[in-house]
Amino acid sequence: MSHALPLPWLDRAGRLSLLKLVAFLIAVAPAVYLAGAYATNALGPKPITALIHGTGEWTIRFLLASLAVTPLRRVANWPKLINVRRLLGVTTAAYALAHLALYVVDQNFDLAKVVSEIALRFYLTIGFVALVGLIALGATSTDAAIRRMGASWSRLHKAAYAIGILGLLHYFLQSKIDVSDPVFWTGLFVLLMGWRLMQRFRLPMRPWSLALLAVAAALATAGIEAAWYGIKSGIPADLVLGANLDFSDVIRPAWWVLAVGLTLPVVALVRVPPGAKAPAPRAGRPQRVQPAA
Numbered sequence: 001m002s003h004a005l006p007l008p009w010l011d012r013a014g015r016l017s018l019l020k021l022v023a024f025l026i027a028v029a030p031a032v033y034l035a036g037a038y039a040t041n042a043l044g045p046k047p048i049t050a051l052i053h054g055t056g057e058w059t060i061r062f063l064l065a066s067l068a069v070t071p072l073r074r075v076a077n078w079p080k081l082i083n084v085r086r087l088l089g090v091t092t093a094a095y096a097l098a099h100l101a102l103y104v105v106d107q108n109f110d111l112a113k114v115v116s117e118i119a120l121r122f123y124l125t126i127g128f129v130a131l132v133g134l135i136a137l138g139a140t141s142t143d144a145a146i147r148r149m150g151a152s153w154s155r156l157h158k159a160a161y162a163i164g165i166l167g168l169l170h171y172f173l174q175s176k177i178d179v180s181d182p183v184f185w186t187g188l189f190v191l192l193m194g195w196r197l198m199q200r201f202r203l204p205m206r207p208w209s210l211a212l213l214a215v216a217a218a219l220a221t222a223g224i225e226a227a228w229y230g231i232k233s234g235i236p237a238d239l240v241l242g243a244n245l246d247f248s249d250v251i252r253p254a255w256w257v258l259a260v261g262l263t264l265p266v267v268a269l270v271r272v273p274p275g276a277k278a279p280a281p282r283a284g285r286p287q288r289v290q291p292a293a
Contacts (some may be wrong), residue, residue: 008087023084027091030058031098048106055099056127056174060167060185062092063134064192067160071195075210075264076271086141089160093138096131123173130166133159164189172228179228180253187221187257195264207265214261222254 006014009021034054037043043050066088073081107114118124137157139145146153168189171182194213203209226240244252 052102059095093134096134126166127170133163183225184253191217210265218254218258221257
């Protein structure tokens with residue numbers, strides 16, 4: 001029996017892929033959890049609002065997961081990891097659509113009000129632009145679209161970086177007082193973009209350089225947090241930066257970004273022996289294009 005769409009846990013030959021199965025289960029797990037929490041009245045006095053926030057947060061997480069595939073597969077020398085990037089990209093778009101749908105529900109299906117709110121509220125405007133971008137990426141994530149669009153496909157899917165910026169800014173703006181979560185995810189985005197800059201300028205990808213990248217991303221995260229609080233609340237930057245050295249309360253996002261970033265040099269040491277070079281693409285041979293940058 002043939003399927004119009006391939007099952008997400010099967011490889012191109014139609015065989016079960018353990019990697020894709022695990023990725024699929026991870027993709028649906030948050031939706032199952034949120035649905036179960038809603039059914040059991042575990043989301044507090046405003047369950048729809050909680051669902052809106054939950055789906056929005058998972059949109060950001062899956063977007064960053066899709067952007068992390070290329071760095072991880074190259075640092076870990078794990079080529080098969082590329083097979084889950086399309087699934088992660090489509091999952092990102094699905095959670096973003098659910099995020100918008102739940103907002104429509106919260107507005108009692110008053111589409112005129114939804115449109116006006118999106119047009120008049122800046123944080124909703126940029127969130128909607130990011131959503132449109134995600135829909136465009138998801139709609140062109142098929143093999144047929146890749147063949148039909150040719151070189152323009154790669155240019156379109158580089159928009160994932162701009163979408164990430166818009167999504168994170170939307171996350172910041174809709175947060176109230178504590179922006180620790182958006183700061184953390186922004187720090188990871190900086191880490192991933194830093195890796196891509198190193199690739200673009202052909203900087204050495206060695207454990208020591210990846211460790212420096214982690215430190216730079218952590219410092220940038222601390223700076224972003226201090227700048228945000230300074231702009232929004234007028235809190236002096238030195239107080240926010242100083243909070244990063246106070247471990248008596250909570251660990252600030254910069255330290256978590258550093259911890260995540262330092263996994264890259266550790267993975268590089270474990271997966272790629274010292275002095276070994278990662279395999280480079282053979283000259284003159286076109287590489288297969290994969291969905292979702």
